[in-house]
Amino acid sequence: MTWLVITAIVLLCLGLSALLGAALVSLLLRRVEPEGYGPGILRGGTWIGILERLAITGAVFAGYPEAIAVVLAIKGLGRYPELRAWKAEHRAKATERFIIGTLASYIWAGALGLIGTALVAGIS
Numbered sequence: 001m002t003w004l005v006i007t008a009i010v011l012l013c014l015g016l017s018a019l020l021g022a023a024l025v026s027l028l029l030r031r032v033e034p035e036g037y038g039p040g041i042l043r044g045g046t047w048i049g050i051l052e053r054l055a056i057t058g059a060v061f062a063g064y065p066e067a068i069a070v071v072l073a074i075k076g077l078g079r080y081p082e083l084r085a086w087k088a089e090h091r092a093k094a095t096e097r098f099i100i101g102t103l104a105s106y107i108w109a110g111a112l113g114l115i116g117t118a119l120v121a122g123i124s
Contacts, residue, residue, distance in 0.1 A: 006120050010061055013116035017057040018050045021108045025049055028104050029097060043082075045101065048075065052102075053109035060113025061120075068106070075102065 026046070052071050059067035079098060086094050 002123060005123055009116050009119050009123075013061070013112045014054055014057055017053040017109045017112040021053045021105060021112075022046055022050055024108060025101050025104045029101055032100055033093075033097065048078075049101065049105050053105055056106060056109035057113040057116070060110060061117060068110070072102075072106070 052075060055071045056068050059065055059071070083091060083095055083098060
């Protein structure tokens with residue numbers, strides 16, 4: 001029975017991390033973006049965010065927080081050419097959106113990983 005509860009906690013935290021995190025980060029980005037500067041500036045951002053939150057929350061659950069640095073490096077290196085390709089006046093906005101979204105996403109995913117790990121430890 002305990003393994004069932006632990007599995008439920010892990011799956012719930014992963015789901016909240018990925019799906020609710022997408023909504024929260026999207027809401028935050030709409031709140032901080034300059035007027036008239038709509039979404040779509042960095043293609044695939046929602047899916048990348050969902051996957052990164054799953055990876056981060058999973059890494060915390062697995063007791064391997066070093067993997068967060070790997071996720072950050074992959075995301076940064078993957079986005080760098082796209083960010084550099086923007087014209088100077090748009091590059092600053094795109095970079096700001098990238099940083100705000102990434103930090104909000106990582107904080108949410110890490111927090112859920114820590115909360116879930118604490119819940120699992122309390123049950124075990």
